[in-house]
Amino acid sequence: MEDKRMDEFPxxxxxxxxxxxxxxxxxxxxxxxxVEVSKEMIKEAILKKFDINTLSTPLNSIFVADLGCSTxxxxxxxxxxxxxxxxxxxxxxxxxxxxxxxxxxxxDHASNDFNTLFKSFPPKRKYLASAVPGSFYGRLFPKGSIHxxxxxxxxxxxSKVPKEIMDNTSPAWNKGxxxxxxxxxxxxxxYATQFAMDMESFxxxxxxxxxxxxxxxxxxxxxxxxxLSSEFTICTQLDHLGSCLMDMEKMGLVSEANLDSINLPIxxxxxxxxxxxxxxxxxxxxxxxxxxxxxKQVRIESLTLTLRxxxxxxxxxxxxxxxxxxxxxxxxxxxxxTPIFLNLNENQKTFVLSVIxxxxxxx
Amino acid sequence: MEDKRMDEFPxxxxxxxxxxxxxxxxxxxxxxxxVEVSKEMIKEAILKKFDINTLSTPLNSIFVADLGCSTxxxxxxxxxxxxxxxxxxxxxxxxxxxxxxxxxxxxDHASNDFNTLFKSFPPKRKYLASAVPGSFYGRLFPKGSIHxxxxxxxxxxxSKVPKEIMDNTSPAWNKGxxxxxxxxxxxxxxYATQFAMDMESFxxxxxxxxxxxxxxxxxxxxxxxxxLSSEFTICTQLDHLGSCLMDMEKMGLVSEANLDSINLPIxxxxxxxxxxxxxxxxxxxxxxxxxxxxxKQVRIESLTLTLRxxxxxxxxxxxxxxxxxxxxxxxxxxxxxTPIFLNLNENQKTFVLSVIxxxxxxx
Numbered sequence: 091m092e093d094k095r096m097d098e099f100p101x102x103x104x105x106x107x108x109x110x111x112x113x114x115x116x117x118x119x120x121x122x123x124x125v126e127v128s129k130e131m132i133k134e135a136i137l138k139k140f141d142i143n144t145l146s147t148p149l150n151s152i153f154v155a156d157l158g159c160s161t162x163x164x165x166x167x168x169x170x171x172x173x174x175x176x177x178x179x180x181x182x183x184x185x186x187x188x189x190x191x192x193x194x195x196x197x198d199h200a201s202n203d204f205n206t207l208f209k210s211f212p213p214k215r216k217y218l219a220s221a222v223p224g225s226f227y228g229r230l231f232p233k234g235s236i237h238x239x240x241x242x243x244x245x246x247x248x249s250k251v252p253k254e255i256m257d258n259t260s261p262a263w264n265k266g267x268x269x270x271x272x273x274x275x276x277x278x279x280x281y282a283t284q285f286a287m288d289m290e291s292f293x294x295x296x297x298x299x300x301x302x303x304x305x306x307x308x309x310x311x312x313x314x315x316x317x318l319s320s321e322f323t324i325c326t327q328l329d330h331l332g333s334c335l336m337d338m339e340k341m342g343l344v345s346e347a348n349l350d351s352i353n354l355p356i357x358x359x360x361x362x363x364x365x366x367x368x369x370x371x372x373x374x375x376x377x378x379x380x381x382x383x384x385x386k387q388v389r390i391e392s393l394t395l396t397l398r399x400x401x402x403x404x405x406x407x408x409x410x411x412x413x414x415x416x417x418x419x420x421x422x423x424x425x426x427x428t429p430i431f432l433n434l435n436e437n438q439k440t441f442v443l444s445v446i447x448x449x450x451x452x453x
Numbered sequence: 454m455e456d457k458r459m460d461e462f463p464x465x466x467x468x469x470x471x472x473x474x475x476x477x478x479x480x481x482x483x484x485x486x487x488v489e490v491s492k493e494m495i496k497e498a499i500l501k502k503f504d505i506n507t508l509s510t511p512l513n514s515i516f517v518a519d520l521g522c523s524t525x526x527x528x529x530x531x532x533x534x535x536x537x538x539x540x541x542x543x544x545x546x547x548x549x550x551x552x553x554x555x556x557x558x559x560x561d562h563a564s565n566d567f568n569t570l571f572k573s574f575p576p577k578r579k580y581l582a583s584a585v586p587g588s589f590y591g592r593l594f595p596k597g598s599i600h601x602x603x604x605x606x607x608x609x610x611x612s613k614v615p616k617e618i619m620d621n622t623s624p625a626w627n628k629g630x631x632x633x634x635x636x637x638x639x640x641x642x643x644y645a646t647q648f649a650m651d652m653e654s655f656x657x658x659x660x661x662x663x664x665x666x667x668x669x670x671x672x673x674x675x676x677x678x679x680x681l682s683s684e685f686t687i688c689t690q691l692d693h694l695g696s697c698l699m700d701m702e703k704m705g706l707v708s709e710a711n712l713d714s715i716n717l718p719i720x721x722x723x724x725x726x727x728x729x730x731x732x733x734x735x736x737x738x739x740x741x742x743x744x745x746x747x748x749k750q751v752r753i754e755s756l757t758l759t760l761r762x763x764x765x766x767x768x769x770x771x772x773x774x775x776x777x778x779x780x781x782x783x784x785x786x787x788x789x790x791t792p793i794f795l796n797l798n799e800n801q802k803t804f805v806l807s808v809i810x811x812x813x814x815x816x
Binding site for chain 2: 150151153191193195200201203204205208209211218219220221222223224229230231232233235
């Protein structure tokens with residue numbers, strides 16, 4: 091086995107590191123809301139679908155992996171929920187005096203700020219902790235070694251920007267935009283194809299790594315199939331962010347070439363689209379699917395901070411450090427002056443979809 | 454299992470992070486020399502002592518852990534040597550078409566610069582890589598999960614400074630010194646006891662984690678039982694480093710209280726002492742022991758840089774950032790003016806001891 095992950099997946103866009111005012115650690119409360127909502131769902135899935143009788147636990151240990159952990163705060167809550175739920179299940183079973191040890195693997199790109207993650211590990215934790223740096227679109231763990239995979243808000247990040255949208259000779263060239271919203275259908279298709287290919291790679295890698303009887307819990311940011319003109323989603327938000335950059339280009343603050351060459355490697359599927367990708371892959375059965383709803387009680391300020399924490403690294407890599415403040419100041423102003431963002435909680439239709447998957451027996 | 458490692462082992466002294474001129478990454482060539490020397494020894498141990506017939510490899514994977522990896526350069530070479538040797542052994546055996554997958558765990562304190570480690574991972578490597586932050590004087594891995602443990606130059610670091618040498622009411626109070634060389638016998642005994650206790654904790658934890666049939670390779674910096682007055686060891690060096698601080702105290706550059714309260718948590722056993730600790734523990738049989746010799750061709754400049762990379766973090770924590778340059782400038786000058794350091798390669802008697810251990814069958 092030669093590990094080519096570094097070559098195949100050279101692009102990474104870590105969340106803002108450290109724990110300062112604009113860090114991901116301080117600006118991931120929106121994601122945390124879903125962690126709370128998903129707690130009961132995870133508990134129920136483990137109680138009903140995680141079969142400790144047929145489970146292969148060769149080392150009398152349970153291995154849990156969180157994929158796309160970033161600098162951690164939400165990840166620590168999730169893995170604690172998972173460990174508690176499994177422990178509870180063992181306590182209710184005939185194995186109540188053979189509670190296994192837990193080892194948790196925290197995964198993210200090698201460029202993620204793992205130093206901050208490690209420094210904020212909960213001091214009293216019920217598990218042995220390790221980190222696995224690398225792209226989850228490739229293999230990360232030995233075959234048949236992980237009992238529970240979890241990933242929240244990470245599969246929306248593509249492994250790369252689709253090539254053709256960067257090619258000015260292609261009909262899919264995405265000139266003047268940073269994302270696929272309101273783009274020609276070739277651009278939208280290029281993004282959708284990249285998402286489908288990435289999910290296929292992800293599912294194939296995990297199918298090899300998951301223990302027979304193990305579970306995978308995925309939380310993915312999704313958009314409805316149809317969006318009314320009075321409504322908005324994260325895609326609308328990114329379109330507005332792009333238009334801030336276009337304004338700056340017109341003012342000479344950003345070069346045309348620089349604007350044309352930036353494209354966000356993010357995709358937001360509809361539930362139908364996500365299900366189709368999982369079914370086409372054929373490794374996993376869908377054991378549960380749930381709409382975790384919208385992030386309520388948000389304000390345009392928090393919307394801006396969350397987006398900033400997620401995209402700062404990407405923007406700095408592309409434009410340099412100086413521009414980030416200006417982009418997000420303008421963005422906040424634009425949202426404040428756009429009618430659909432006034433009635434924020436009513437009009438936003440972005441939601442989070444949770445999916446519980448299990449390896450099919452023949453895999 | 455409640456993990457209390459963070460509470461029990463609060464002290465950590467990471468090597469200098471990053472890859473700048475004074476970093477550990479750039480100043481660990483002395484350690485690298487031993488990595489080269491130990492290559493053949495590791496190869497032979499795996500060939501002769503690592504029994505792949507009786508080995509329990511439940512996942513058809515081999516798990517390797519390097520304990521005290523720091524920011525990596527030497528660690529990458531060592532684990533590659535180990536993986537190559539095991540692969541070679543499989544190729545020679547009846548399992549030649551069942552070469553296992555390898556997962557390597559890189560361990561160091563949570564305060565180690567893992568970000569630099571991850572960024573410098575060899576891009577084409579034959580193993581899946583993960584990191585385990587935490588003190589190796591506690592449990593780090595699930596029971597019976599690791600096939601090969603390796604640790605080089607790390608077990609010389611104690612889990613903490615012995616309490617009594619910090620207590621000004623104790624006969625073991627180590628006033629005016631930073632280490633145990635030329636100290637009263639109570640100080641030397643306190644250090645020796647701490648080393649023995651730490652080794653005991655280390656061996657007990659590893660005995661739980663090692664797979665039946667697995668191996669442990671330890672490289673430990675050691676000193677002879679008897680040292681002539683014309684010779685010197687790392688202990689003599691540290692005594693000179695301490696005397697630089699004493700000079701600075703006399704000049705008012707360092708406070709007396711600050712000098713009295715600094716003690717290096719490092720210990721250098723003699724071979725006899727190390728063997729006694731391992732035998733008293735009773736979990737492991739000693740399968741091999743080798744004197745890897747002295748670090749030859751060194752100069753006082755490289756001696757100073759190596760010590761600086763290893764101790765900077767510790768000194769900065771104690772004295773603040775401003776003092777480190779001055780201490781090591783003075784140290785270099787002191788070595789240059791001390792006769793035994795003139796004929797450096799002839800007079801230095803510090804050496805590295807390599808020990809190959811295997812779990813005894815009843816463990």
